[in-house]
Amino acid sequence: MALIEFHLDPNSGVSFYVQLIQQVRQALLVGLLKPGDRLPTVKEVVAQIAINPNTVLRAYRDLEHEGVVVMRPGLGTFIAVGNATPAERSGYRVLRTEVERSIRKARAQGLDDTTIGAVFAHVLRETAREGVA
């Protein structure tokens, strides 16, 4: 049995391989995955979500490159030890609290969820572009 299942959103505008990476990182942050845990094999993933096997492989390779996972040929892909450090977790908590506060405030001022979502996506995109430039 795989520890996590992936879910793809074809309308998000985010490429599938990035979605896979995000979902592994997310699972780590919320504690669904822990160091030493085995990710689903490429075969398990494609059998579940019918996606190109190379896409899964590429996501896992990128995660390995970033030091998040270790690929052991013949054994599987494992969450690297030393991941999900307390610093990362506290960063996650701080962000979550702040986002929650912002959303509540925006709703109280009459903004609807679609607008709030669009603003978040927009700011995320804009600041990402700053980082590149």
Place this chain on the structure above:
Amino acid sequence: MIAPIRATHLGKRFGKNWALKDCSLLIPPGKIAGLVGPNGAGKSTFLHLTAGLLRPTTGEVTVFGRSPQKQLLLLLDRVGFVAQDTPLYGGFTVAEMLEFGRRLNGRWDHGAVEERVRRHKIPFEQRIGQLSGGQRSRVALALALGKRPELLLLDEPVARLDPLARREFLQGLTQAVAEDGITVLLSSHVVGDLERVCDYLVIISAGRVQVAGDLEDLLNSHHLLIGPRSANGLRLPGLEVVKASHTERQSSLWVRGQVTELPDGYRESALPLEELVIAYLSAPDAAALPQPRLEEMPA
């Protein structure tokens, strides 16, 4: 490495009509390549030529370096083909159909075929004619994979399936690719499925190849620019306009290339695969062939 499929100036004429014209194309190994285009664009013709079921009028196609027309016997074990509407014998039971496959093929993994059919809980004693569309397509896929082909050709395999059957079929297909590393060329109208499953895309329209390349590269190199209509034309350095539409005040430009700076008042929007495909199909003269030039292709 020898290309699974390599077409050079391939053309096919039926009477006065060219079903396929001057088609040069390379499908790299290990890809799941999607073949997309309107009805009558020449997709089936291309697949039939590649399977050795038709003879080209001009040019040639090679499969693993061999001609499917002249050297078909050398390719039979290596190439699987599922024609449109999965033609199977309706009067046969599933077990008989599998036995038929076993006796007709040299290389054959009967255990794997039975396992694939069993996995989808298809009863062996059922007649093919009584199977649901989804089950039938699963049996056809299991049969095509029975000889452990290195290249699998699928003509509209999911066209008539409901969403669940379609997903199940694609799960079976991607699983087979993950297990055996085969190269696949499949034609389909369902762009959403192609985006999920394919990593290479060929757009064919009116008998010509318009686009061929890595799916990810294609998505990264196409953008939609929206902004005020300019009276004296826009300068778009490094960009090629695939398609443009204008209102009195606004211009929408479907462009190919890397957007380094946006013209004043313009914004850039991502171009989902479906929009990309539609942009090309509605602009039949546009072409993007970021594939190796023929001279550079390995023989």
